[in-house]
Structure formats: C-alpha cells, structure tokens
Amino acid sequence: MLTQNQPKVVLIAPNAGTKMGGEAIKAYQYFRWLLDQGIDAVLVTHGRNRQELELRLPAERVLWVEETPLQAFLWHSRILRPLVSVYFHRTAARLTKDLDRATTLLHYICPISPVTLRFPPKGYRVVMGPLNGNLVYPPAFRYRAGRKQRVQESLYGLTQRFFGALFGDKRRAETVLVSGGERTRAALRLAGVAEARMVDVLDAGVSTALIGLDPARHDGRNPHFVALGRFDAYKAYDLTIKAVAAADDDICVTIFGDGYMRASLEELATSLGVAERVSFPGWLAHEQLSELRRYRGFVFPTLAEANGIVIQEAMALGLPVLTLRWGGPVLLADDNSALFIEPDGEDAVVAELAKAMNLLAADPVLATRIGAAANARAQAAFTWDSVAESWSAHYSPKQ
Structure with a gap:
C-alpha cells in the first residue's frame, strides 16, 4: 500500500x-x-x-x-x-x-x-x-x-x-x-x-497469472507424475526414481530441470530399468507452468528445502504434493492439502512414495480433494x- x-x-x-x-x-x-x-x-x-x-x-x-x-x-x-x-x-x-x-x-x-x-x-x-x-x-x-x-x-x-x-x-x-x-x-x-x-x-x-488459472481436473486413472527444480543432492530426486521402480508398472515421472546430478540420475533410472518411465526434458519455462495440470501429482521428497516455491506453484495449480514432513513444506501445507511422508530413512521413504503414487494414480476423488484443498490454501495465502x-x-x- x-x-x-x-x-x-x-x-x-x-x-x-x-x-x-x-x-x-x-x-x-x-x-x-x-x-x-x-x-x-x-x-x-x-x-x-x-x-x-x-x-x-x-x-x-x-x-x-x-x-x-x-x-x-x-x-x-x-x-x-x-x-x-x-x-x-x-x-x-x-x-x-x-x-x-x-x-x-x-x-x-x-x-x-x-x-x-x-x-x-x-x-x-x-x-x-x-x-x-x-x-x-x-x-x-x-x-x-x-x-x-x-x-x-x-x-x-x-x-x-x-x-x-x-x-x-x-x-x-x-x-x-x-x-x-x-x-x-x-x-x-x-x-x-x-x-x-x-x-x-x-x-x-505465486504469480497472479498462475493463481488465476482453473485448477487441475483429476478424472479416471492417471499414472503421470511430475517434479521440477535444480538437480542438487538435497532435492533427493534419486528417491523419486527409486519409488517409480517400486510402484505400479505404469507409474512414470517427468523431472523438469537440470544440474550437475543429471547424468547420475539418468544412469540410476537406466540401472533400475525405468529409463522409459522417467524423463528429463530440461527446464520448463515459467510461462509454461500451466502445463503441469495434466499430471496427477507433484513429487518432491526434498531433504533440506528452506521454503519450496515450486510447492506453492503446484498447490496453486491444484496438484497434490507428495513431500517429506521436514523443513519448508511443513510451513506451506497441512495434512489436508498435501501428502506428507515421514523422513524415516531411504527404504521407508521410497516405499511410502511408491504407495502414495499408486494410490493417487488410481483414485481421482482423492486427488481432487487434496488438489482442491491445496488450491484453496494457495488462493487464500500465496497471492x-x-x-x-x-x-x-x-x-x-x-x-
């Protein structure tokens, strides 16, 4: 003012x-x-x-x-x-x-x-x-x-x-x-x-242009998930890839971004036999974030995220966020507007991520409920x- x-x-x-x-x-x-x-x-x-x-x-x-x-x-x-x-x-x-x-x-x-x-x-x-x-x-x-x-x-x-x-x-x-x-x-x-x-x-x-969009519609089965960010170690994209390997055979994830860990992440996907289910298309232009609405959820098991602007943007788009109960994400969402996973170790997180992706992919009603709560929270607090x-x-x- x-x-x-x-x-x-x-x-x-x-x-x-x-x-x-x-x-x-x-x-x-x-x-x-x-x-x-x-x-x-x-x-x-x-x-x-x-x-x-x-x-x-x-x-x-x-x-x-x-x-x-x-x-x-x-x-x-x-x-x-x-x-x-x-x-x-x-x-x-x-x-x-x-x-x-x-x-x-x-x-x-x-x-x-x-x-x-x-x-x-x-x-x-x-x-x-x-x-x-x-x-x-x-x-x-x-x-x-x-x-x-x-x-x-x-x-x-x-x-x-x-x-x-x-x-x-x-x-x-x-x-x-x-x-x-x-x-x-x-x-x-x-x-x-x-x-x-x-x-x-x-x-x-969150930008006015993004927060003013209609939220994602979740109909039928949708096994497609998305992640976005710089490929740094603390983002723990390897946990996402391992969770895809442990999930249903049609579960897949698109990881937008780039960074020094890209080659090792691609090698991990290949070694786990999920190279065709994990894609790395590079950075997504900020003006194209609306395209994320076609995915069923946003996967973000970061280990040391101070805030998480990408979480705010995903919530504004009506995407259920799968993240750890640790750091910044806890300050942005609650149990109604995100799916939190306890940071109890690699095996536990991978298993719970896979379970959550399987559940969301098969349940559009659940995805709609969480996505609507996330969008409402973004509309109320993130403009x-x-x-x-x-x-x-x-x-x-x-x-």
Whole structure:
C-alpha cells in the first residue's frame, strides 16, 4: 500500500529473473510488483542477468554488478568461492552509497541465508529478508550430508555469533523478515538480532497469472507424475526414481530441470530399468507452468528445502504434493492439502512414495480433494499481492 512517506526502494539480489531458480524468480516478481504499484524502486543485481532483464525491465531501474576477473577467480576457486557473495554485496554498497540516505531504503531480499553478510552502507534504513535457514538434513538422512556440510553445521552457532559481533549487519537492520519459523529466528538471535525487529512472513508468492488459472481436473486413472527444480543432492530426486521402480508398472515421472546430478540420475533410472518411465526434458519455462495440470501429482521428497516455491506453484495449480514432513513444506501445507511422508530413512521413504503414487494414480476423488484443498490454501495465502504487501508494509518508518 502506498503512503505519502513512501521511500525510494533499492532491492538488492544477486540473481533476478525467471531462469535461475526460485530465489531469482522471487526477486524478479517482487521487483515487478513494486514497479506495478508505482513505487520508486531500483534493482541491484549481477550482470549475468542482463540478457533477460533488459527485455523485461526499464533500463533506468537496474544497477548492474558487473563480472570482473577478480570475481571470476573467486568463483572458480574451491576455497575462496564463499567470497563471491562478499564481493557482490561490497560492490552493491558502492553502487548505492551516493543515494539520498534520508529518503532511500535498502531491501536485501536474496540470498535467504541468515548467515550471508550483506554490508549495507551506513545511514540507510535497511530491511532484510525474507530470511530462511538453519535447516539440516533429517536424522535418518544425515549420512547424505557431505563432510564439508557437516563441518559447517557444527560451526554454525559459532559463526553466527562471530559474524554478529564483528559485522552486525542483521543486528542493525530496522526490520528482518523471517520465513523459516523458529529455526531461523534462533539463528538470528545468535547473530544478535532483537526479537522486536523480526517479523514472520511467507517466503514467496505465486504469480497472479498462475493463481488465476482453473485448477487441475483429476478424472479416471492417471499414472503421470511430475517434479521440477535444480538437480542438487538435497532435492533427493534419486528417491523419486527409486519409488517409480517400486510402484505400479505404469507409474512414470517427468523431472523438469537440470544440474550437475543429471547424468547420475539418468544412469540410476537406466540401472533400475525405468529409463522409459522417467524423463528429463530440461527446464520448463515459467510461462509454461500451466502445463503441469495434466499430471496427477507433484513429487518432491526434498531433504533440506528452506521454503519450496515450486510447492506453492503446484498447490496453486491444484496438484497434490507428495513431500517429506521436514523443513519448508511443513510451513506451506497441512495434512489436508498435501501428502506428507515421514523422513524415516531411504527404504521407508521410497516405499511410502511408491504407495502414495499408486494410490493417487488410481483414485481421482482423492486427488481432487487434496488438489482442491491445496488450491484453496494457495488462493487464500500465496497471492503475490498479499505476500508482497506483508513485506512492503515494513517500508514505512517505525513509530
């Protein structure tokens, strides 16, 4: 909602657009919403997003953090790669340092990690978030976390306290938007953030175009399921493929997306004899998400999903979501609007996933009931207007 004292908003996000995953989509859609509301807003983002954003946004509304040899060196270094984020935010601070501090607000929307350092220049009002982190693998899947990840987790509390004391970027923010519930609040408290500065919000919204579509119709038997996302280890697509192998012979899944694990996932499907029932067509354009309505359900057994924008989108389309009772999905759906599987270990999850796919494929009434509840929940809570307004409400100066 616009007010007479509406500040100039500088939205800061390393990635923004429709082709680089959930965080980039969120940043782009929110910035687009700000402009549509008539808010004086500028986006600070990395130059790698230029090709798409120059076609989608007014040139005068974007400041670019350009690629440099130093940044490229940091990115290609296994040891120094974490400094890429530091480089981006230091450069963003230089780009914004000459704006009018009395009338400008800096909103650091991405990344969502409550650990990442932002380095806002002094004198500006600052909003951060939604932040969503401090999430580990379920106990029965801890063996899947790599050694580096386990070491990082063991040092998490110490790191937060150290960064909070030395840099204090989150502690000094006027408002910190929190979308990860108590686990994220706990991480922010370690960094010295006062409870009074934390505000609980949803992590993202669903586009008006998508949420306005008629939900999926579930008639007769439909053995076709779908998944979507980057092929990272924590997404656990291997569990989906193994569940297909354990399910009825006609159960199949289309996995949209790409990533470093693609070859190993294709090899797994072949070794299990289900290569013809598991397809990998690459990324699905965001404008084509409506096509997902032809599937019976959305399979997403992620092990460490902080939120799950794809879950929100699937729910908006009226697709039953099959996911683990862990992390972000628990904050988005309930037992009426999704099928939750307990994260009790690989064998148990594979068996329950296969059972759930068999059940949904054969029962259009059940699929319709869950899909309708999911769609109703999305209509009530996930619209970009309601989510964005809950964020921008904190742009007004504190009384």
